[in-house]
Amino acid sequence: MNLATSVLAGERLALARLLSKVENNTQEGLATLNELFPHTGRAHLVGVTGAPGTGKSSLVNQLAYFFRHPPEEQTSRTVAIIAVDPSSPFTGGAILGDRVRMQDLAGDQGVFIRSMAARGSLGGLASATASLVQIFDAAGYEIIFIETVGAGQAEVDIARLAHSTIVVEAPGLGDEIQSIKAGILEIADILVVNKADRPGVESTERALRNMLQLGHPITYSQKQSRSSEKVDLLQPQTGSPLWIPPVLCTVATQGDGVSELVKAIFDHRQYLHDTGQWEQKERNRLKNELDNLLRENLVARWRATIQKSDYQHVLDSLVARRISPHQAVVNLLDGSSPGQS
Amino acid sequence: MNLATSVLAGERLALARLLSKVENNTQEGLATLNELFPHTGRAHLVGVTGAPGTGKSSLVNQLAYFFRHPPEEQTSRTVAIIAVDPSSPFTGGAILGDRVRMQDLAGDQGVFIRSMAARGSLGGLASATASLVQIFDAAGYEIIFIETVGAGQAEVDIARLAHSTIVVEAPGLGDEIQSIKAGILEIADILVVNKADRPGVESTERALRNMLQLGHPITYSQKQSRSSEKVDLLQPQTGSPLWIPPVLCTVATQGDGVSELVKAIFDHRQYLHDTGQWEQKERNRLKNELDNLLRENLVARWRATIQKSDYQHVLDSLVARRISPHQAVVNLLDGSSPGQS
Numbered sequence: 001m002n003l004a005t006s007v008l009a010g011e012r013l014a015l016a017r018l019l020s021k022v023e024n025n026t027q028e029g030l031a032t033l034n035e036l037f038p039h040t041g042r043a044h045l046v047g048v049t050g051a052p053g054t055g056k057s058s059l060v061n062q063l064a065y066f067f068r069h070p071p072e073e074q075t076s077r078t079v080a081i082i083a084v085d086p087s088s089p090f091t092g093g094a095i096l097g098d099r100v101r102m103q104d105l106a107g108d109q110g111v112f113i114r115s116m117a118a119r120g121s122l123g124g125l126a127s128a129t130a131s132l133v134q135i136f137d138a139a140g141y142e143i144i145f146i147e148t149v150g151a152g153q154a155e156v157d158i159a160r161l162a163h164s165t166i167v168v169e170a171p172g173l174g175d176e177i178q179s180i181k182a183g184i185l186e187i188a189d190i191l192v193v194n195k196a197d198r199p200g201v202e203s204t205e206r207a208l209r210n211m212l213q214l215g216h217p218i219t220y221s222q223k224q225s226r227s228s229e230k231v232d233l234l235q236p237q238t239g240s241p242l243w244i245p246p247v248l249c250t251v252a253t254q255g256d257g258v259s260e261l262v263k264a265i266f267d268h269r270q271y272l273h274d275t276g277q278w279e280q281k282e283r284n285r286l287k288n289e290l291d292n293l294l295r296e297n298l299v300a301r302w303r304a305t306i307q308k309s310d311y312q313h314v315l316d317s318l319v320a321r322r323i324s325p326h327q328a329v330v331n332l333l334d335g336s337s338p339g340q341s
Numbered sequence: 342m343n344l345a346t347s348v349l350a351g352e353r354l355a356l357a358r359l360l361s362k363v364e365n366n367t368q369e370g371l372a373t374l375n376e377l378f379p380h381t382g383r384a385h386l387v388g389v390t391g392a393p394g395t396g397k398s399s400l401v402n403q404l405a406y407f408f409r410h411p412p413e414e415q416t417s418r419t420v421a422i423i424a425v426d427p428s429s430p431f432t433g434g435a436i437l438g439d440r441v442r443m444q445d446l447a448g449d450q451g452v453f454i455r456s457m458a459a460r461g462s463l464g465g466l467a468s469a470t471a472s473l474v475q476i477f478d479a480a481g482y483e484i485i486f487i488e489t490v491g492a493g494q495a496e497v498d499i500a501r502l503a504h505s506t507i508v509v510e511a512p513g514l515g516d517e518i519q520s521i522k523a524g525i526l527e528i529a530d531i532l533v534v535n536k537a538d539r540p541g542v543e544s545t546e547r548a549l550r551n552m553l554q555l556g557h558p559i560t561y562s563q564k565q566s567r568s569s570e571k572v573d574l575l576q577p578q579t580g581s582p583l584w585i586p587p588v589l590c591t592v593a594t595q596g597d598g599v600s601e602l603v604k605a606i607f608d609h610r611q612y613l614h615d616t617g618q619w620e621q622k623e624r625n626r627l628k629n630e631l632d633n634l635l636r637e638n639l640v641a642r643w644r645a646t647i648q649k650s651d652y653q654h655v656l657d658s659l660v661a662r663r664i665s666p667h668q669a670v671v672n673l674l675d676g677s678s679p680g681q682s
Binding site: 030033034037038040041051130282283286287289290293294295297298299301302314315318319321322323324325326327328329332333 | 371374375378379381382392471623624627628630631634635636638639640642643655656659660662663664665666667668669670673674
């Protein structure tokens, strides 16, 4: 039985072996990825992002626990968690994170947790994450959480991998002008104020609602003014109903609000399917992945063609300020000798 | 008089015009950048990074004000501020930020402030920032602050542009396991606990010192045990004295601690010059910039060679899961027909 077959059969050891092979960029890993790809496309990919200290990891643990042990009338689902840390190119923080989590979900065969620290480049991180998502998807995990730290471009890139994106906040981050939030809000399908037992939760919730209102000025105020009715606002361009990101409060350490959050995740999936946006997201997601891989490959192939000494020569001219960075690029790609402009 | 000459002569209008031309990627902008490059290499580039809510912008404003109006015995210096917001690809937050800052430093001809929101890709952001740095450097600005939001890979990339990197924290961000901090600490030359009039400042300061001690286990404890003496610890590899990042407390809104921070910035510059690391940083900085530009150019050149319909055909096969992402890349780069593996 080859590796792909074992992974498709749900063997955890084979899965772990494949994850390592793919992370180490081996030929066997790549070949197995290719074999598995036709079996992907079934999982619900849920991105979870937020600043450090918002309690994202505890929340994801609680969500995973809830999916594994739902109330009686619901079906239990298998869960994979990919914890991506784009900010830690130096230390082994990710591994420490794993240990802490394991205590909650240890021994459950329906849960798989994998951490990834940053590697060389951001593009590399995004495409490595995409590969891990494919493996878990092919292996039959039904919900895949992609958890990222922070709120930078890295998170935006990784959020593009997900069908549903949850942005986690916590009370007490101050009320300074935070243009960062305006940006991150626009990728949020669901907003969570975690640590809702702390002081300041009302003002954080209000701030988030205000920002949402800035983003959806008319629709959001209509929704609020008749919040008891079912609202079916339409998107101007497509005519499909509009998704208005709910703002939910949780206390992850107690499990408070987790069932409401799970309901919102299911609602969002239903919304995507009903409006045809699921297919659109799949296409964007795969296009994004293709473009990342193309970029990496173009650079790697070019690197393989160039003499190291030629590169050093051009770099020397640049450092001596005989040529500018743009001229250096022209010299390297067009092969004119360094020093000319 | 051409644009480059006007910029070198210190004309603000010409400078503003060039910044726009470069941001819009015009040919004239590029040509002027090439002309200006030999005049760069004099400015001290200071990166300032930290999570939202730490008061980075106020701190940078205060630093700029101090450099403009130093105590009597010191020389005043010209200051440029580039505020980079990698997290805001969507909204005009950066512009709002500008307005707020202008009130502090308005009318001073020795200060120039420019905000940049994210554009297409992170690589694009880093190289656009690098171009802005070159322009300000050539125009004679002595201190150039590169201020970034957050603590992700984007910030690490942009910190690579700087000679000295200041990481700003604030009390009360919680004491959860924050592997993110361990990462960001390793790029810090100077650590600042801003908002030091708030409760919790001692524990934040202690946490930072503990993390530093994890990073420099032996050296740091030696330094602490004889903190009254001048310490000259040596780097294991190069034999130069070791720089131990100081931890400083500030209240930016009051200006408290700003003069000590300015002193630390000067000390770090002196240290870089004394140990030959300034030249090393310049080389790494320019190599990094060259590699970013190479990546962008390789992708742009390849894009120009490919038929849009061929790309769409491969993407369609990918979305239908007839080929995997890696197979799609091989098809596009090697020209075999989609569907083959």
